[in-house]
Amino acid sequence: AQTVTQSQPEMSVQEAETVTLSCTYDTSENNYYLFWYKQPPSRQMILVIRQEAYKQQNATENRFSVNFQKAAKSFSLKISDSQLGDTAMYFCAFMKHGANQAGTALIFGKGTTLSVSS
């Protein structure tokens, strides 16, 4: 069975600073996908970034980037130039490759609450 662990329940950062959120996972699969979702107080779960396990290059999306270490089963999210709007709960999630029957869906970590202050 796959598990996803986020070891930081809460984190704080000042505007314009950089922060890294940690995520580790456990799987025996070789092909899979990893995601970071953001859920602000408005409640909507928003996709931040995704990574295919077969790709060695780390995914980036503007101020968001990941450090994907497949051997270590680590998938951290770096937020550069933090903004007040980044305040949210961040979930790391795992999906098996080949879950194209839409049966496996996502396995979520417990989340990290990030607060960005001015």
Added chain:
Amino acid sequence: DTEVTQTPKHLVMGMTNKKSLKCEQHMGHRAMYWYKQKAKKPPELMFVYSYEKLSINESVPSRFSPECPNSSLLNLHLHALQPEDSALYLCASSQVRDRAGNTIYFGEGSWLTVV
């Protein structure tokens, strides 16, 4: 703007009421999901529909009844709920076969309170 639309955004119902949550997507996705989320917790999968057929039921009590009338719509019928069923209910959709790993897109959620 979300492309998965949920109504209503808030619902208060008594334990003897019958109500429904509705979800609509126009992204051409053929998989749709219901998740339940308690405060400060990750979402928990309830149901998955693939090509309008129920493919996963995560042992959800029968007081929750899903329905997928067509590829764009997903309903969750509620009857005889308990106060512990109060939660945020998230609808989501995805492609069934997608090179990008079936990325799942969520709606804004319907906040349900059972009194």
